[in-house]
Amino acid sequence: MDQSGLIFPKTQKKKKKRMKHPKSLLHEKNGTCYLCMLLDGNYKKHLFIDEHHIFGGPNRKHSEETGMKVWLCLDHHTMGPLAVHNCPETMRLLHRIGQQEYERTHSRQQFIEIFGKSYL
Numbered sequence: 001m002d003q004s005g006l007i008f009p010k011t012q013k014k015k016k017k018r019m020k021h022p023k024s025l026l027h028e029k030n031g032t033c034y035l036c037m038l039l040d041g042n043y044k045k046h047l048f049i050d051e052h053h054i055f056g057g058p059n060r061k062h063s064e065e066t067g068m069k070v071w072l073c074l075d076h077h078t079m080g081p082l083a084v085h086n087c088p089e090t091m092r093l094l095h096r097i098g099q100q101e102y103e104r105t106h107s108r109q110q111f112i113e114i115f116g117k118s119y120l
């Protein structure tokens with residue numbers, strides 16, 4: 001049967017709520033490691049960098065939606081003694097910097113509403 005003359009109604013798909021993926025508020029993705037720059041003043045570009053969400057666990061998706069992420073070399077992400085996932089001090093440092101950066105354009109109240117507490 002020739003259906004070429006038939007008009008099919010466009011199927012109405014349920015609109016999915018899209019997750020926002022804004023750019024990082026702290027760091028441009030260009031091969032540099034945020035912690036190499038911050039701790040060592042080293043702006044070298046790495047062959048491999050990992051995306052790191054500053055507030056992890058249940059807040060990971062909030063980090064994604066608010067641009068709370070940085071890129072790290074493997075040493076500073078998971079491998080070295082100062083890596084953010086090995087060293088609570090480094091983790092705290094990034095928490096503080098992330099919140100400070102967020103509060104340049106938002107209130108503390110807004111931060112706490114999203115992330116549950118203040119790190120400052």
Ligand SMILES: [Zn+2]
Pocket residue numbers: 033034035036037072073074075076
């Ligand atoms: Zn690094």
Ligand SMILES: [Zn+2]
Pocket residue numbers: 051052053077085
């Ligand atoms: Zn990470």
